[in-house]
Amino acid sequence: MTCSQIDRKVKRTMRIGIVGYGNIGKGVEAAVEKAQDMELAAVFTRRDPSSVKTVCDVPVISYDEIGSMKDEIDVLILCGGSATDLPWMTPELAADFNVIDSFDNHSKIPEHFANVDAAASEGGKIGIISCGWDPGYFSLARILADAALPDGDSYTFWGRGVSQGHSDAIRRIEGVADARQYTVPVEAALDKVRTGEHPEFTARDMHHRECYVVAEEGADKAAIEEAIKTMPAYFEPYDTTVEFITQEELNEKHAGLPHGGTVLRSGHTGFDNEFNNTVEFSLNLDSNPHFTSSILVAAARAAYRMNQEGQSGARTLFDVPPAYLSHQSREELLAHML
Amino acid sequence: MTCSQIDRKVKRTMRIGIVGYGNIGKGVEAAVEKAQDMELAAVFTRRDPSSVKTVCDVPVISYDEIGSMKDEIDVLILCGGSATDLPWMTPELAADFNVIDSFDNHSKIPEHFANVDAAASEGGKIGIISCGWDPGYFSLARILADAALPDGDSYTFWGRGVSQGHSDAIRRIEGVADARQYTVPVEAALDKVRTGEHPEFTARDMHHRECYVVAEEGADKAAIEEAIKTMPAYFEPYDTTVEFITQEELNEKHAGLPHGGTVLRSGHTGFDNEFNNTVEFSLNLDSNPHFTSSILVAAARAAYRMNQEGQSGARTLFDVPPAYLSHQSREELLAHML
Numbered sequence: 236m237t238c239s240q241i242d243r244k245v246k247r248t249m250r251i252g253i254v255g256y257g258n259i260g261k262g263v264e265a266a267v268e269k270a271q272d273m274e275l276a277a278v279f280t281r282r283d284p285s286s287v288k289t290v291c292d293v294p295v296i297s298y299d300e301i302g303s304m305k306d307e308i309d310v311l312i313l314c315g316g317s318a319t320d321l322p323w324m325t326p327e328l329a330a331d332f333n334v335i336d337s338f339d340n341h342s343k344i345p346e347h348f349a350n351v352d353a354a355a356s357e358g359g360k361i362g363i364i365s366c367g368w369d370p371g372y373f374s375l376a377r378i379l380a381d382a383a384l385p386d387g388d389s390y391t392f393w394g395r396g397v398s399q400g401h402s403d404a405i406r407r408i409e410g411v412a413d414a415r416q417y418t419v420p421v422e423a424a425l426d427k428v429r430t431g432e433h434p435e436f437t438a439r440d441m442h443h444r445e446c447y448v449v450a451e452e453g454a455d456k457a458a459i460e461e462a463i464k465t466m467p468a469y470f471e472p473y474d475t476t477v478e479f480i481t482q483e484e485l486n487e488k489h490a491g492l493p494h495g496g497t498v499l500r501s502g503h504t505g506f507d508n509e510f511n512n513t514v515e516f517s518l519n520l521d522s523n524p525h526f527t528s529s530i531l532v533a534a535a536r537a538a539y540r541m542n543q544e545g546q547s548g549a550r551t552l553f554d555v556p557p558a559y560l561s562h563q564s565r566e567e568l569l570a571h572m573l
Numbered sequence: 574m575t576c577s578q579i580d581r582k583v584k585r586t587m588r589i590g591i592v593g594y595g596n597i598g599k600g601v602e603a604a605v606e607k608a609q610d611m612e613l614a615a616v617f618t619r620r621d622p623s624s625v626k627t628v629c630d631v632p633v634i635s636y637d638e639i640g641s642m643k644d645e646i647d648v649l650i651l652c653g654g655s656a657t658d659l660p661w662m663t664p665e666l667a668a669d670f671n672v673i674d675s676f677d678n679h680s681k682i683p684e685h686f687a688n689v690d691a692a693a694s695e696g697g698k699i700g701i702i703s704c705g706w707d708p709g710y711f712s713l714a715r716i717l718a719d720a721a722l723p724d725g726d727s728y729t730f731w732g733r734g735v736s737q738g739h740s741d742a743i744r745r746i747e748g749v750a751d752a753r754q755y756t757v758p759v760e761a762a763l764d765k766v767r768t769g770e771h772p773e774f775t776a777r778d779m780h781h782r783e784c785y786v787v788a789e790e791g792a793d794k795a796a797i798e799e800a801i802k803t804m805p806a807y808f809e810p811y812d813t814t815v816e817f818i819t820q821e822e823l824n825e826k827h828a829g830l831p832h833g834g835t836v837l838r839s840g841h842t843g844f845d846n847e848f849n850n851t852v853e854f855s856l857n858l859d860s861n862p863h864f865t866s867s868i869l870v871a872a873a874r875a876a877y878r879m880n881q882e883g884q885s886g887a888r889t890l891f892d893v894p895p896a897y898l899s900h901q902s903r904e905e906l907l908a909h910m911l
Contacts, residue, residue, distance in 0.1 A: 265844045269724060290844055345907050370911045372721060375895060376854075377910050382871040382898035383710060383864070386607060429857070504867055506603045506628055510859035516714075517855075519767070521848035526721070529842055533720040553899075553906055557713060558891040560720035568891055569683050572716050573708045 249539045250276040250307060251532075252332070254298065254324070255314035256287050258492070259337065262528025263312050264289060270532060272562055276308050305331050310535040313337075314528075322347060329355040329362040329549075333538045335531050337367035344370070352549035361542040363550045366534040367527040368518060369393070373498050375552050376516035380500035384512055387502020388433045392420035392441060396494025396523060404469045405446055408462045410454030413482060415489040417445040420497065428499045431511035438472040446470075446477045449485050494523035533560040587877045588614040588645060589870075590670070592636065592662070593652035594625050596830070597675065600866025601650050602628055608870060610900055614645050643669050648873040650674075652866075660685060667693040667700040667887075671876045673869050675705035682708070690887035699880045701888045704872040705865040706856065707731070711836050713890050714854035718838035722850055725840020726771045730758035730779060734832025734861060742807045743784055746800045748792030751820060753827040755783040758835065766837045769849035776810040784808075784815045787823050832861035871898040 251267050253260045256278050267275045268291055277294045280287050284295040296304070301311075311328055313336040315321050321338045328334050329351050338347050348364060355362040365371055369391070377389055398418045405414035424441050427434050434440075446463055450456050460477045463470055480488075498516040503509075520526045534552065537559035541550070558568055589605050591598045594616050605613045606629055615632045618625050622633040634642070639649075649666055651674040653659050659676045666672050667689050676685050686702060693700040703709055707729070715727055736756045743752035762779050765772050772778075784801055788794050798815045801808055818826075836854040841847075858864045872890065875897035879888070896906055 374911045378895045383867050504863035510863050513857045515855040517853040519851045525842035525848050553896040554894045556892045557716045573712045
């Protein structure tokens, strides 16, 4: 990786801080460096800062010192996990900074929103939560499809892509050295919705799961396959295929983190519901974390603008005028994008 | 057509007026009657009101008396044409009403926006322009795809669907009794973009045109076909097929106004542009005017809410937080749509 896209001569207005430097943090670094209206001020880490080296030589600062940087940062993009980091981190930082996160624990979103709202309102800052691709970008597809066709049914299909949670679940099985799991949408189910039917699907009807597994030497492959296929919630509700491959093959063919999916809504218009219509929104991504990062960066631009207007409190992408996500001026948008 | 969906017991809050009762006006009537937070107060017409009968028995009032209805209407949805009606009508009405239109003359959008902005700002009202499906809904697809993948190329394909402008152009040829023209996207061009190529297309590469023509008795069919295929701007830049059929066949097989299309963006992420990604947004509509109407009604909901907040001036869908288009409450959106 290089840092070739940077043009330091262009005036940059928004100063971005990254909190957490994993896959998403690195993706945010790449996306910010390509955004001509932003500059990357610092990466904050809970590790020893001297152990973290960024691609574009951004200053790396201890998380403990983040409070001293209030005046140097316009928006913090939080790149921690939804399970243990973001529930406390987003509210904590929203008191002092405009913040963006990709919180994705659907059932806890209302609670997380309330916590961020309290802190951000108190601090006069904006916090936009759940800005990944789902929740986030796909949520926008869902709300726009629903607004256009209020009388209808929506379906979200994920994949073909790597589910890191499911891959991890396989790796925890005894005798498994490594694994990669692909979530695959069932094409026949997509086609059924496209024809204007409004089917009620089971989990099995919509997705199947493809597993590539590296077994430890001497491991019982039949037992591993059985353990995968019967794992509750993760695999049992789906048609699951298991293929044993070597570590070399896994490294060679399954190293990436591609993902994607489709939001599909089928709805009626007309006085007697006589017209069928479908709205379909699809993503096909070579890199799941880099696309997530790209959405986070667009959301950071919106947070900055909303806070500059005097707004504060928690928001989701549902609350953001699309123009605020764009690097283009109002005149450019009216002349070329509308 | 019936009016079966109405549930008059539900509390309705927004009072909508329709200006112009053609295909779009009728579609707005159907969509408003199904929206539980709206009621239809009146249809305004420049024809003799006694000659206009609405499906749901809405009061029909002369356009000349519209000024007396300022206090009875929350949002006016303007269903006139972009060529001769909306350029004067939207600014005129924006001085006294929140207004929505589907102005679609792309090159004149900046001028129309400025005219509506001046009138609406002066009157303390909101005017949202260009709220059809293109410009409008497809514009939202374009801006969201661009914001997510700023380093990329966007393509808009239209069809398969009936172009009324092209059908009218054929009807004006001597010897033509009736005609229907379908705009058809070239599937190979879509596939090329989906593979991550960034092709530069000519008009011919992206769309072809299918014409079904009813010739008058004794007309010179070869001359008609030649006149169609060589018509500048409309047909000459495209591969065009012409099929002569009877009026009965036209009425039977080509009576509808289906349309649709795809906005497709292909873009890179990563420090070295090493990841390809595509975002694809498709519509497949049995009725073009009824879907346009559905977007207009969602935009009316947003205009009402923005004006209730004290906002005024001209807007486009780029300026509207998606939540404002939705009939769902904030709590429902957070819990189920995000």
